[in-house]
Structure formats: structure tokens, C-alpha cells
Amino acid sequence: MKRLLDKKHEYRRSTIRIPERRELAIIGMAVLALCVFTFLAISYQVIFIAYTMLSLFIFCSYLILWLEGAKQEETPPDPESWPDVTVIVPSFNTGDTIFECLDACRRMEYKGKFDILVVDDGSTDGSYEKLCGMGGISILRNEKNRGKAAALNFAIRHAKGKLVACIDSDTYPRKDVLEKAARHFYRDDKVASVVVFVCVNKPKTMLQRVQEIEYWISFGFFFKTIASIDGLYVTPGPTALYRKDILDKLGGFDEQNLTEDMEIALRMQKHGYKIRACHETMVLTEVPGTLPKLFRQRLRWYRGGVMNVLKYIELFFNPKYGDFGIFILPTTLGSGFFAALFMAWTIMSLSRNFFDWLTPFTYNFSAGLSATVAGAGNGMVMFQSAWLLGMFSLAIWAYFLVKSFEISGTRPGRKHILPLICMLWLYPIFTGFVFMVAYIYELFGVKYHW
Amino acid sequence: MANKASSPYMKAALLTLAIALLGFFFITQLDSMRAGELREAVDELRLQSDSERLLYLYSQVMDNNTAELCGYVSNTEESKASRAYALSEKIRYYEQSNIMNSDYEKIKGQYYLANAALYLNTRAMEKYCGSTPYRTVLFFYKVKEDCPQCRAQGGVLDSLRKTHPEMQVFAFPSDTDYEFVNVFLRRHNITGVPSLVIDDRVVLGGLSDEAAVESRLSG
Numbered sequence: 004m005k006r007l008l009d010k011k012h013e014y015r016r017s018t019i020r021i022p023e024r025r026e027l028a029i030i031g032m033a034v035l036a037l038c039v040f041t042f043l044a045i046s047y048q049v050i051f052i053a054y055t056m057l058s059l060f061i062f063c064s065y066l067i068l069w070l071e072g073a074k075q076e077e078t079p080p081d082p083e084s085w086p087d088v089t090v091i092v093p094s095f096n097t098g099d100t101i102f103e104c105l106d107a108c109r110r111m112e113y114k115g116k117f118d119i120l121v122v123d124d125g126s127t128d129g130s131y132e133k134l135c136g137m138g139g140i141s142i143l144r145n146e147k148n149r150g151k152a153a154a155l156n157f158a159i160r161h162a163k164g165k166l167v168a169c170i171d172s173d174t175y176p177r178k179d180v181l182e183k184a185a186r187h188f189y190r191d192d193k194v195a196s197v198v199v200f201v202c203v204n205k206p207k208t209m210l211q212r213v214q215e216i217e218y219w220i221s222f223g224f225f226f227k228t229i230a231s232i233d234g235l236y237v238t239p240g241p242t243a244l245y246r247k248d249i250l251d252k253l254g255g256f257d258e259q260n261l262t263e264d265m266e267i268a269l270r271m272q273k274h275g276y277k278i279r280a281c282h283e284t285m286v287l288t289e290v291p292g293t294l295p296k297l298f299r300q301r302l303r304w305y306r307g308g309v310m311n312v313l314k315y316i317e318l319f320f321n322p323k324y325g326d327f328g329i330f331i332l333p334t335t336l337g338s339g340f341f342a343a344l345f346m347a348w349t350i351m352s353l354s355r356n357f358f359d360w361l362t363p364f365t366y367n368f369s370a371g372l373s374a375t376v377a378g379a380g381n382g383m384v385m386f387q388s389a390w391l392l393g394m395f396s397l398a399i400w401a402y403f404l405v406k407s408f409e410i411s412g413t414r415p416g417r418k419h420i421l422p423l424i425c426m427l428w429l430y431p432i433f434t435g436f437v438f439m440v441a442y443i444y445e446l447f448g449v450k451y452h453w
Numbered sequence: 454m455a456n457k458a459s460s461p462y463m464k465a466a467l468l469t470l471a472i473a474l475l476g477f478f479f480i481t482q483l484d485s486m487r488a489g490e491l492r493e494a495v496d497e498l499r500l501q502s503d504s505e506r507l508l509y510l511y512s513q514v515m516d517n518n519t520a521e522l523c524g525y526v527s528n529t530e531e532s533k534a535s536r537a538y539a540l541s542e543k544i545r546y547y548e549q550s551n552i553m554n555s556d557y558e559k560i561k562g563q564y565y566l567a568n569a570a571l572y573l574n575t576r577a578m579e580k581y582c583g584s585t586p587y588r589t590v591l592f593f594y595k596v597k598e599d600c601p602q603c604r605a606q607g608g609v610l611d612s613l614r615k616t617h618p619e620m621q622v623f624a625f626p627s628d629t630d631y632e633f634v635n636v637f638l639r640r641h642n643i644t645g646v647p648s649l650v651i652d653d654r655v656v657l658g659g660l661s662d663e664a665a666v667e668s669r670l671s672g
Contacts, residue, residue, distance in 0.1 A: 052552070059472060064465035071461055330462060388483055388552045392476040 055392045062399040072231045082189040085115025089164035093122045093154040097172040098130035107175040124154040152256035152263035173289040174241040183284040195249040195276035199242045204287035212422035214290045223410040230280035234331035237265040241288040262307025269315045305441035346435035484551040495564045502570040523582035534621035572623040591650035596626040606647035606659040
């Protein structure tokens with residue numbers, strides 16, 4: 004066991020200019036006002052049809068991309084020589100998961116050499132002291148908590164391997180993760196990172212079951228398809244392998260960023276590097292079990308997303324970056340933006356309807372009740388014609404779902420029905436709401452909190 | 454790279470277009486089906502009103518058989534009025550749900566005409582038969598702008614119709630261009646909505662209380 008203390012910590016700050024908050028707030032408010040005005044002036048059906056057509060086009064694009072290439076993606080052959088890998092596990096007060104994570108890391112099998120480097124980022128829960136007694140790992144220690152990106156940079160500077168595998172302390176890799184992922188680097192020297200299929204570890208609550216399916220679809224089907232056109236825009240925190248020399252050349256992770264895993268991916272794309280996805284194996288990660296925790300996690304993700312969109316705005320619609328610039332980034336950003344707008348519009352519409360619904364009650368209670376019953380009865384049974392278009396999107400989405408189950412090696416069963424229903428009808432409301440809050444926070448420059 | 458990349462997106466655009474065309478075809482079918490259903494219901498209403506008018510004419514011209522006609526009217530009046538009233542709600546919701554059918558304005562016009570004819574028939578029968586067990590209520594509301602009081606008044610009438618089957622409500626929008634509705638409005642001096650005309654007595658601003666409507670009905 005080896006211990007190192009970081010006394011002289013170097014921060015690597017971003018040099019790319021982020022627009023001033025005030026300018027951003029003015030532009031943002033103007034765009035928002037325009038959208039709100041448009042939403043109020045145009046009927047619900049027109050908005051619904053436009054939104055459905057847009058998502059239909061995006062779904063069709065993914066379908067074509069999948070059928071044309073992603074599904075035929077083959078496993079790369081064994082390299083002639085296996086590069087050394089340093090597994091980096093950053094930890095801050097993660098005493099409840101890190102030991103299981105390290106057990107899983109130590110059980111990994113790799114034809115080359117690999118070592119495990121834990122960076123304790125100023126833990127106060129006693130986990131550092133316990134880690135000191137563990138064999139088979141090296142430990143670095145930050146005296147003060149400096150954030151995950153700083154901890155990773157600190158470890159990268161001390162890493163010996165040609166490749167570094169960054170694994171979150173609440174993530175448990177399968178035995179073959181290094182072997183399956185490392186071989187992807189040898190198909191192309193431009194491959195800077197390989198991301199591994201992330202799945203949810205032992206979901207218990209309904210919320211975790213919903214996230215389990217969400218991870219299968221996002222990190223399974225979509226990542227596989229996006230990777231086939233070199234369009235990955237994030238190297239997920241739970242597990243990603245990097246070529247150390249490229250990380251050094253790029254200046255490591257951005258320590259001022261909320262989502263350093265997205266920032267590094269965008270920086271790699273900007274400099275012409277490639278990111279591959281490995282779906283031959285998987286890592287299992289812990290996910291939030293309650294709504295407030297999930298809200299905090301997603302708020303950080305989405306705010307980080309907005310931050311990075313602004314930082315790398317020149318990549319958007321830029322043909323120089325191929326599919327990544329002209330399709331992946333605009334549609335990813337567009338989906339989040341429209342989800343936020345749709346949520347804002349729904350809230351406004353519901354508040355207006357709420358007052359409409361309330362007014363008859365102020366007139367007379369029984370009148371209000373009768374008007375409510377009659378309105379609800381008629382409204383419920385009425386099938387909106389525009390919904391038919393949504394059915395087609397739903398059918399394509401169902402195909403994606405089936406493929407995601409296949410990628411994860413899971414047989415769909417009865418236990419997936421309820422989480423699926425929640426995912427289809429409730430989860431978009433939640434994510435739309437978080438997107439909306441994220442945009443509002445970014446517009447008004449609300450302080451970041453981890 | 455961009456040209457190479459544009460190929461799957463072009464295919465996706467074509468696929469989207471094909472799906473959209475298919476979707477709009479189904480939507481057109483669905484909307485036409487609904488319009489057809491409404492048209493059929495309105496036609497039935499018109500048929501009923503025409504048949505009543507014919508019977509009335511027959512009764513006056515041919516044999517003056519008051520008992521037979523008044524008996525027939527007493528038996529059919531209740532169902533006829535409730536059907537007509539329920540149809541107005543259905544038309545409103547269908548109109549909100551459809552996107553491809555432009556026939557709704559025409560169907561609505563025909564419906565209001567049939568409804569007005571039914572109201573007039575009912576009033577004519579009252580005069581002809583001396584009295585009927587039914588009480589007619591004209592209800593004027595707004596459709597072009599939101600009128601929460603109108604919805605509340607509708608709620609009061611809906612609630613009362615369950616306990617007072619003798620109450621026959623004929624509802625008309627006051628802010629449309631149907632001349633016969635304007636005639637009603639002028640005839641009863643209706644200057645605001647919601648307004649009720651219970652038999653021939655005008656209640657401007659409506660009645661928010663069920664008991665107040667009940668007392669007017671029995672008065």
C-alpha cells in the first residue's frame with residue numbers, strides 16, 4: 004500500500020470564455036418570452052403536432068442509424084500487447100460503497116498489468132482510515148475536499164498506466180471490464196476514451212426500477228447508436244477508460260465544471276478524438292432511491308449540460324464535426340430545451356385551467372362540482388386526433404426498448420410493466436421539470452452546489 | 454463528412470414524412486367518422502323536429518285531434534330535450550379534439566337550428582295543448598371567450614336536470630352569427646351572459662343557486 008499526500012495541488016482552469024451571465028439572462032429571457040408568447044398564441048394541438056413531428060424525425064434518424072450500422076458493430080480483436088492500466092477510484096465520504104467497489108476492482112481479470120489508485124478527496128467519514136488498512140491498492144489523499152475532477156487530475160498525474168480507468172466509488176465493474184474495454188483503443192489511434200455500458204445495481208425502489216430501464220435505453224441503445232457515428236458527447240462518470248497521454252495533452256478534467264465527464268468528452272470531440280462504447284460487458288452503479296436525491300443529481304447533470312453547451316457552442320451545427328455537430332448535439336440540446344419549454348407551458352396552462360376550474364366553485368359549490376364532473380367526463384373519453392401521430396413515435400420507442408433489453412441481456416417480464424408505465428407517463432414530467440429549473444437557475448446564475 | 458452523414462438523415466426525413474402522411478390519413482378518417490356521427494345525431498334531431506311540426510300541422514289541418522297529438526308530445530318531450538342538450542357538449546368536445554375536419558361549423562349551425570326548432574315546437578305545443586308537464590329554459594352563454602360563470606350556470610342546470618326531468622334546457626351561444634339566436638336575444642332583451650329565460654321570464658346574469666332556479670320553475 005502506498006500513500007501520497009497532495010500538498011501542492013494544481014488547478015487546471017478552463018480558458019474558454021463563457022458568456023457573461025447578464026448577457027445570457029437577457030437573451031434567455033427574450034427567447035423564453037418569445038416562446039411563451041408563441042405557446043399562448045398557438046393552440047395546444049399545433050404545438051403537440053410540431054413537437055411530435057420533431058421527435059418522430061429524431062426517432063426515425065436513430066432507427067435508420069441503428070439499422071444501418073450500430074447493430075452490426077463488432078467486437079474488436081485482441082491487441083498484440085495489452086497496455087498497462089491504472090484504475091482510479093475517487094472517493095469522498097463513500098464508506099458505504101467504496102469497499103464493495105474496490106473488491107470488484109480487485110477481482111477484475113486483465114491480460115496486461117493493472118493497478119488500483121484510490122484518491123481520498125478529504126473524507127471525514129473515517130473511510131480514509133479504513134482504506135489505509137487495505138492491501139492491493141495505492142492511496143492518494145487530498146487534505147481538503149476539492150471536487151471529483153480535481154481528485155481525478157491528481158490521480159492521473161500519479162498514474163503509471165498508458166490507460167486510466169476512472170471508476171466511481173459507487174460502481175461495481177464486472178471481471179472482464181478492462182479486457183473488453185481496453186481492446187477498443189487499438190482499432191484507431193484517435194480513440195481517446197472508451198465508455199462502458201452502465202447499468203443500475205440491485206434496484207429496490209420504484210424510482211430505481213424506472214432508472215434501471217432508463218439506463219438500459221440511454222447507455223444501451225442510444226450510446227451504442229451514437230458511438231457508431233462517433234457522436235458520444237459524454238464519458239459517463241461511473242466508468243470510462245482514457246488514453247493517459249491524450250488526457251495529459253488536453254489538460255485533464257475541467258475542475259470548474261459541474262459535469263466534468265461531459266466537458267472532457269466535448270473537448271475530445273473538439274480536438275478530433277474519438278470516443279468508443281463497449282457493450283460487451285457492463286458496470287453496475289448505485290442510483291438515487293428518492294425523488295429529492297434524483298432531483299439534485301439531475302439538476303447537476305442538466306445545469307452542467309447547459310454550461311458545456313455554452314462553452315462549446317461553436318461545435319453546434321458545425322459540419323466540420325460531422326454527425327456529432329449537425330445531429331447529435333443539436334438534437335440532444337433541443338430535446339432538453341423543448342422539454343423545459345413544454346413543462347413551462349404545461350405549468351402555465353394548468354394554472355390557467357386551475358383558475359378556470361375554480362371559478363364556478365366561487366359562484367356556487369354544487370355548480371362547480373357539476374361543471375367539474377361534466378367537464379372531466381367529457382374530456383376523459385375524448386381521444387385527441389393529434390395523439391395518433393404520437394402513437395407512431397411510441398411504436399418506434401418500443402422497438403428501441405426491445406433492443407435495449409437485448410443489449411442488457413434482460414428478458415422483459417411482468418416486473419417491468421409498472422416501471423415502464425411510470426417511465427412513459429410520469430418520468431418525462433419529472434425530467435421536464437428539472438430541465439426547466441436547470442435553465443432558470445442558469446439564467447439567473449444561481450450558485451452551484453454538489 | 455457532412456454529405457456522407459446526410460444520407461441517413463435524408464432517409465429519416467422521408468420515413469418521417471411517410472409516417473406523417475399515414476398518420477394524417479388516419480386522423481382524417483377518425484375526424485370524418487366523428488363528424489359523421491355528429492351529423493347523424495343532428496339529422497335525427499332535425500327529423501324529430503320536422504316530424505313534430507308535421508304532426509302539429511296535420512292535427513290543425515286534418516282532424517284537430519288535440520288528445521292524440523298532446524299525448525304523443527308528452528311522451529317524447531323529455532328524451533328529445535335531454536338528447537339535444539347532451540349533443541351540444543359532444544359537439545364542443547369533438548370540435549376541440551379534431552384537426553382535419555372543417556365541417557364542424559356547418560354541423561354546429563344545423564344543430565342550433567334544430568335546437569331552436571325544437572324549442573319553438575315545444576312552446577307551440579304548450580299553447581296548442583293548453584298546458585304540458587314540461588318547463589322550458591333558454592340558456593344563453595358565450596363560446597368565443599372564456600366564461601366561467603356560464604360554465605357554472607351550466608353546472609347548476611346539469612345538476613337540476615337530474616332531479617327535475619320536467620325541465621327542458623335549450624342552450625344557445627350568444628356570440629355567434631346565427632340570425633335566429635339574435636332574434637331570441639332581441640326578443641328577450643338579453644344584454645349579458647349567462648342569462649336564462651324560464652318560460653317567458655328573463656333572468657339576466659343567470660341564477661347561481663339551484664334553489665333559486667327551482668323556485669322560478671315552480672313559480
